[in-house]
Amino acid sequence: MATGRPHRPATRGRGIPEATVARLPLYLRALTALSERSVPTVSSEELATAAGVNSAKLRKDFSYLGSYGTRGVGYDVEYLVYQISRELGLTQDWPVVIVGIGNLGAALANYGGFASRGFRVAALIDADPAMAGRPVAGIAVQHADELEKIIDDNGVSIGVIATPAGAAQQVCERLVAAGVTSILNFAPTVLSVPDGVDVRKVDLSIELQILAFHEQRKAGEAAAASELSDVAELVTPVAPPVAATKRRADDGSEGPDGLSAVMPA
Amino acid sequence: MATGRPHRPATRGRGIPEATVARLPLYLRALTALSERSVPTVSSEELATAAGVNSAKLRKDFSYLGSYGTRGVGYDVEYLVYQISRELGLTQDWPVVIVGIGNLGAALANYGGFASRGFRVAALIDADPAMAGRPVAGIAVQHADELEKIIDDNGVSIGVIATPAGAAQQVCERLVAAGVTSILNFAPTVLSVPDGVDVRKVDLSIELQILAFHEQRKAGEAAAASELSDVAELVTPVAPPVAATKRRADDGSEGPDGLSAVMPA
DNA sequence: ATGCCTTTGTGAACGCGTGCACAAAGATGA
DNA sequence: TCATCTTTGTGCACGCGTTCACAAAGGCAT
Numbered sequence: 019m020a021t022g023r024p025h026r027p028a029t030r031g032r033g034i035p036e037a038t039v040a041r042l043p044l045y046l047r048a049l050t051a052l053s054e055r056s057v058p059t060v061s062s063e064e065l066a067t068a069a070g071v072n073s074a075k076l077r078k079d080f081s082y083l084g085s086y087g088t089r090g091v092g093y094d095v096e097y098l099v100y101q102i103s104r105e106l107g108l109t110q111d112w113p114v115v116i117v118g119i120g121n122l123g124a125a126l127a128n129y130g131g132f133a134s135r136g137f138r139v140a141a142l143i144d145a146d147p148a149m150a151g152r153p154v155a156g157i158a159v160q161h162a163d164e165l166e167k168i169i170d171d172n173g174v175s176i177g178v179i180a181t182p183a184g185a186a187q188q189v190c191e192r193l194v195a196a197g198v199t200s201i202l203n204f205a206p207t208v209l210s211v212p213d214g215v216d217v218r219k220v221d222l223s224i225e226l227q228i229l230a231f232h233e234q235r236k237a238g239e240a241a242a243a244s245e246l247s248d249v250a251e252l253v254t255p256v257a258p259p260v261a262a263t264k265r266r267a268d269d270g271s272e273g274p275d276g277l278s279a280v281m282p283a
Numbered sequence: 284m285a286t287g288r289p290h291r292p293a294t295r296g297r298g299i300p301e302a303t304v305a306r307l308p309l310y311l312r313a314l315t316a317l318s319e320r321s322v323p324t325v326s327s328e329e330l331a332t333a334a335g336v337n338s339a340k341l342r343k344d345f346s347y348l349g350s351y352g353t354r355g356v357g358y359d360v361e362y363l364v365y366q367i368s369r370e371l372g373l374t375q376d377w378p379v380v381i382v383g384i385g386n387l388g389a390a391l392a393n394y395g396g397f398a399s400r401g402f403r404v405a406a407l408i409d410a411d412p413a414m415a416g417r418p419v420a421g422i423a424v425q426h427a428d429e430l431e432k433i434i435d436d437n438g439v440s441i442g443v444i445a446t447p448a449g450a451a452q453q454v455c456e457r458l459v460a461a462g463v464t465s466i467l468n469f470a471p472t473v474l475s476v477p478d479g480v481d482v483r484k485v486d487l488s489i490e491l492q493i494l495a496f497h498e499q500r501k502a503g504e505a506a507a508a509s510e511l512s513d514v515a516e517l518v519t520p521v522a523p524p525v526a527a528t529k530r531r532a533d534d535g536s537e538g539p540d541g542l543s544a545v546m547p548a
Numbered sequence: 549a550t551g552c553c554t555t556t557g558t559g560a561a562c563g564c565g566t567g568c569a570c571a572a573a574g575a576t577g578a
Numbered sequence: 579t580c581a582t583c584t585t586t587g588t589g590c591a592c593g594c595g596t597t598c599a600c601a602a603a604g605g606c607a608t
Contacts, residue, residue, distance in 0.1 A: 035594075036595095037594080037595060039493055039496050042496070043486075043489040043492040044489065047488075061555065062555075062556070070475070072596075074596080074598070074599090075595090077555095077558085078558075085556085085557070087557080088555085088556080088603090089554080089555050089556040089603045089604050090553075090554045090555050090605050091556090091605070092554095092556085093556090105496070106499075107495040107499030108492065110499075112491075114491070120390075121389060121390035122394070124386060125385075125389070125390040126487065128386045129387070131471055131488035132487070132488070136495070137495075176495070200494040200495075200497060201494075202490055202491060202494060206312065208333070208335035216497045216498070218493060220487070221308075222391065222396055222467075222485070224305070226377075226397070226400075227371050227373065227400065228304055228308070229466075229467060229481060230401070230465075231307070231371045232481045233372060233377070233441060234372030235372075236479070301564090302564080302565060326585065327585075337566075337567065339566080339569090340565090340566065340567075342585095342586065342587060342588085343565095343567090343588075345586090345587090346588070350586085352585080352586055353573090353574070353585085353586080354572075354573045354574050354585050354587080355576085355583075355586080356586090358586090
């Protein structure tokens with residue numbers, strides 16, 4: 019989700035809904051696996067199972083791309099792989115720069131999934147002069163001073179930010195000023211960018227916190243159910259499980275106004 | 284988004300919508316920053332800006348938690364930090380195991396964001412015997428044989444999968460069998476889990492592909508606009524930019540049925 | 549050629565999420 | 579104490595996304 023844009027309708031350009039676009043890579047991956055096993059055709063039901071979605075949703079998604087199926091038979095795997103690839107823009111080469119070659123940046127540089135679908139790591143950039151020249155994943159790290167030149171020389175339009183949070187906004191601005199119009203942000207910060215620039219963020223901490231919420235809820239529900247022996251509670255939980263919110267683990271880390279338990283990130 | 288569940292209504296438990304839960308960590312981060320600067324109160328407008336969301340949305344989100352604001356003044360920062368922390372379950376300790384200590388797993392182990400909000404890395408687990416005993420981020424890697432024992436001993440309910448795609452489902456099943464009920468999956472695979480287990484996935488490749496789609500669209504629109512000199516096209520794009528879909532880069536890699544351009548991952 | 553059977557493609561309904569706009573609430577100063 | 583001003587909390591409407599259910603379409607066997 020891009021930040022700092024005044025909210026355009028989700029379905030833009032032709033008319034492919036954003037939610038559908040987000041699922042196309044999923045279908046593509048499943049189709050690629052089928053293609054490797056030389057499976058010629060696949061039904062919406064089979065493919066949907068492989069991709070982990072509803073078959074009706076899959077068919078509707080594909081209907082936005084056009085009518086690529088054959089009724090009574092299914093979809094031609096190879097043809098669909100090509101159509102989705104083309105729709106996603108994967109039939110062309112996308113040079114990408116990774117900024118911030120710490121643990122995460124190095125992991126990203128080594129990640130095979132980058133190179134496999136038209137994405138090419140054009141450069142690794144770090145602000146630490148000691149990193150300059152050091153090879154990571156077979157590519158020599160370049161100093162941040164070179165950022166603008168690298169982007170210009172390679173025609174880079176996609177940048178990956180893997181710096182500490184404090185440096186992210188500044189790096190972002192330099193990337194944008196140099197011509198980058200899509201940013202994948204791993205730093206735990208809200209980036210503000212001008213209109214026309216897309217930002218997607220990957221935030222490990224947020225994902226964990228969402229899991230913790232559900233985990234707490236599950237623990238609370240289970241405790242409430244076992245304590246009250248009220249089975250109906252499980253089906254339609256009405257009252258909040260007050261006394262059961264802090265079950266599990268030993269806890270004890272929650273003060274009266276409990277602020278000590280929360281540490282600034 | 285969990286996979287393999289028959290789709291429960293998005294707002295569960297008490298009544299906090301899933302979309303709101305996903306934003307709470309964002310608010311919490313912004314509030315923590317304010318707290319460090321000793322800011323006593325904050326208005327919905329200010330906080331919304333800091334978190335990168337609409338102020339009305341923020342107020343509605345908070346209204347699900349209760350009425351924690353003061354009209355005419357705003358929200359008490361410290362109090363709100365505590366309330367959100369409690370709601371997310373961050374006032375308790377969450378032991379976490381990371382399975383698969385490759386580049387990514389090591390990066391996650393070193394990531395400060397894990398430890399900072401009640402998440403404690405209880406163990407690092409890898410299937411490679413050569414890794415066993417090696418310290419990563421100050422913690423000795425343990426062999427996968429110990430997985431069940433580790434989870435049981437530490438009361439782990441959250442697992443992070445950072446293995447190659449091929450091993451992910453098997454690891455997932457062992458985690459679930461051992462008692463893990465929340466999984467953060469970094470492997471590019473669809474995990475199937477029994478009901479009651481939450482799965483969230485982080486997929487670098489998918490994020491990049493979504494960016495590529497928008498990037499291609501932008502390039503196509505820009506090319507169409509400059510070719511046709513039709514400015515209105517930019518404001519409300521009506522007709523698909525047919526001749527401009529494959530602009531940018533040199534292309535030429537697209538055959539008649541263009542299958543060669545797509546490489547299996 | 550014809551009827552059957554499978555699977556696609558989509559119209560329609562429903563529910564969630566978002567944003568507007570305003571009334572209620574409380575602080576603050578005279 | 580009372581008026582004013584700021585900011586919250588929310589009713590309402592709208593649009594996107596999901597799902598159901600079915601008609602249209604095409605292969606295949608007889």
